[in-house]
Amino acid sequence: MLINKLSLDEYISGYKNFVSHAHTDHIKGIKKYAKIIASKETVELINTRFKKNVVEEENKYNIEMLDAGHILGSKQLLIKLDGFDLLYSGDYQMEKNITCKEIEIKNADILLIDSTYPYRDIIFDEKNIIIDKIQRFVKEYTKKGIVLFGTYSLGKAQEIIKIVNEIGIKPIVDKKIHEINQVYIKNNVSLDYASYFKDSSEIGEIVRDNFVGIVSINKLYDMANKISFAYGKKVYTAVATGFAKLFKFNTTMQFDLSDHADFKQAIEYINAVNPKKIYTYGNNASIFAEELNSIGIRAEPIEELYNYNKISSI
Ligand SMILES: [Zn+2]
Structure with missing residues (x-):
């Protein structure tokens, strides 16, 4: 996903690249010596798993990484744009995972929310x-x-x-x-x-x-x-x-031991972030948006390629 030359979880040369965590579907195309915006744990995991030498890019941007509660080093990204904040969830989980830090929640005007488990009736046991x-x-x-x-x-x-x-x-x-x-x-x-x-x-x-x-x-x-x-x-x-x-x-x-949020946790997350606008993304983005709309939470799926101008005009 692209936001004005910031790529989220999909490596593109010449862009600023945020990597939310070290699962393979979030580091596609990453170069051996890439500079990435990521936690130090994510950098270590990528280098260990894939024999790379990626390094953390110094954060000189209007962004903040927040713990996502998914796996070691997983982060959400809070991006401060002109007059509004945008939060990218990455893979996240509301329930405490015994092997990583708990999720940290902040308010944002726009929420890009992961759609891995989009169905209302799929609820994990505690x-x-x-x-x-x-x-x-x-x-x-x-x-x-x-x-x-x-x-x-x-x-x-x-x-x-x-x-x-x-x-x-x-x-x-x-x-x-x-x-x-x-x-x-x-x-x-x-x-x-x-x-x-x-x-x-x-x-x-x-x-x-x-x-x-x-x-x-x-x-x-x-x-x-x-x-x-x-x-x-x-x-x-x-x-x-x-x-x-x-x-x-x-x-x-x-x-059904999951490191992702189910529908119930997604609602809890949305309520805590309290966004004005919700975009769902990922493979099940359309289904998830439909399910959210069906219970009165307005959301729409985001296209894979997105740009800052479109978001700015909201
Ligand atoms: Zn993951």
Whole structure:
């Protein structure tokens, strides 16, 4: 999205580039030595995950980054334009995430709001209820075999580690997750886990009994087969994602643990920001705008390419 040579979550050479957080769909096209407007944690995560050398651009603009509560380092962007403020939500969450700072809310005249979960009837359970369900599942199924979670490597994997740490379990994670964990730990998020790339001697000890593994979601089924074969045990699989509310996964269990706002949280966010004008953006922008309008909140979807002149004329 473009605002007068400021690009939001889509890298364009020659523009000022804001990167709200280090998930892959927000850093498309980023150059190896790019200068970006982002938190220091986001810069570290991008450099670690994608072997880049991006640097933080000094903030000499009328902008302010606010915590978004989504993953480590995630930010919203408050842009001060001529006579009005514009807030870009990025991916955000109202409920407290145990691995990052809570969302910070400020008022703005115009709100560009993410549309990942646009439906009125898709409401996630409260986090503490989901966390409790996950912990009960892990306790029960590790009595019978190995438990393997397939998660996004950044954000969700660290949440699952913390959730099983709370019940005294030290999970084994794959290399990608281990590398990201190192950035979390450097930024004071404590995570107790083992990895073949860090604690190979300890692994032998852990796998003697049933254990919990966490792998990137695209490797879940393959790894479940390999682990079952290697240890001669049944492997029980699980996913933890907001999409568990929308789709049926081919796993033993699925949990709607999300790092995004659902519709209820979006309303809470809109009320707190108290904007005069709302634009929805992202893949589900039209649906989200329709759903908001249907309950009397005026909103319209924003085109992918947008410009400052159009916003100035509101
Ligand atoms: Zn994200």
